[in-house]
Amino acid sequence: MIRILNVSKQFKKTETQALLDVSLDIDQGEFVYLIGKSGSGKSTLLKQLYGEVKPTKGHIIFDSLIVNKLKSKELPNLRRKVGVVFQEYKLLEYKTVYENIAYVLEVTGVEEELIEERVMEALKTVGLKHKALDYPQDCSGGEQQRVAIARAIVHKPKVLIADEPTGNLDPRTSLLMLRLLHKINKTGTTVIMATHDYSFVNHMPARVIRLENGQVKSDRSKNHTLLILNNTMGEYYVV
Numbered sequence: 001m002i003r004i005l006n007v008s009k010q011f012k013k014t015e016t017q018a019l020l021d022v023s024l025d026i027d028q029g030e031f032v033y034l035i036g037k038s039g040s041g042k043s044t045l046l047k048q049l050y051g052e053v054k055p056t057k058g059h060i061i062f063d064s065l066i067v068n069k070l071k072s073k074e075l076p077n078l079r080r081k082v083g084v085v086f087q088e089y090k091l092l093e094y095k096t097v098y099e100n101i102a103y104v105l106e107v108t109g110v111e112e113e114l115i116e117e118r119v120m121e122a123l124k125t126v127g128l129k130h131k132a133l134d135y136p137q138d139c140s141g142g143e144q145q146r147v148a149i150a151r152a153i154v155h156k157p158k159v160l161i162a163d164e165p166t167g168n169l170d171p172r173t174s175l176l177m178l179r180l181l182h183k184i185n186k187t188g189t190t191v192i193m194a195t196h197d198y199s200f201v202n203h204m205p206a207r208v209i210r211l212e213n214g215q216v217k218s219d220r221s222k223n224h225t226l227l228i229l230n231n232t233m234g235e236y237y238v239v
């Protein structure tokens with residue numbers, strides 16, 4: 001479904017080589033952890049999947065769309081297939097939880113009855129129907145991230161991209177978020193989650209792609225993942 005072919009990205013201003021000859025195939029329905037230290041190129045890779053950054057070399061193909069060749073007026077075709085969540089929740093403070101989610105559908109001209117049905121369905125998935133009329137500031141950090149997830153799935157995207165979605169959450173809430181992403185994956189949505197927290201891989205195994213200095217260092221399906229706990233560093237390494 002997603003094919004990344006020999007993709008390199010160099011940022012002109014700083015001459016940083018953020019990605020170097022990355023090739024990957026991701027199938028419909030997969031759950032993928034994209035792991036690697038800060039600065040290893042995770043966000044740059046994800047941004048190319050939703051057309052925010054163009055590769056310097058290589059191709060990105062999503063279904064039948066050649067993403068790197070899309071003109072800006074064609075981007076909505078791509079964005080309809082993709083939902084994105086970030087470390088920051090990016091909710092609009094002056095809109096209620098319901099309005100924050102409905103907004104996504106309103107701008108694409110979906111009729112009002114269907115909007116209500118879809119928004120309530122998305123809120124049910126994330127367990128926040130009771131918060132529909134509250135404002136973001138009346139929600140905890142974990143709840144705000146769940147609203148952001150509901151907003152990202154309300155248009156039923158084929159892929160949910162989550163870039164460090166637990167970065168601002170405590171460990172317990174992070175695990176709830178991880179479970180929620182796996183639950184969404186079970187409904188058929190492909191999930192690609194970037195994280196520098198390797199311990200997630202142990203909690204809920206899935207495919208693990210590890211980036212190091214912009215290159216794919218390993219790519220293991222869940223059955224082949226072997227984790228080693230480095231006691232001195234207190235970190236997990238995937239080998």
Ligand code: ADP
Pocket residue numbers: 011013014016017018036037038039040041042043044045
């Ligand atoms: P990660 O998400 O794994 O922390 P990033 O993809 O954000 O890594 O960054 C990879 C490298 O590219 C880093 O060295 C970063 O400083 C650089 N980089 C990212 N975005 C830009 C940009 N817009 N301009 C210049 N350099 C960038």
Ligand code: MG
Pocket residue numbers: 042043044163164
């Ligand atoms: Mg990042």
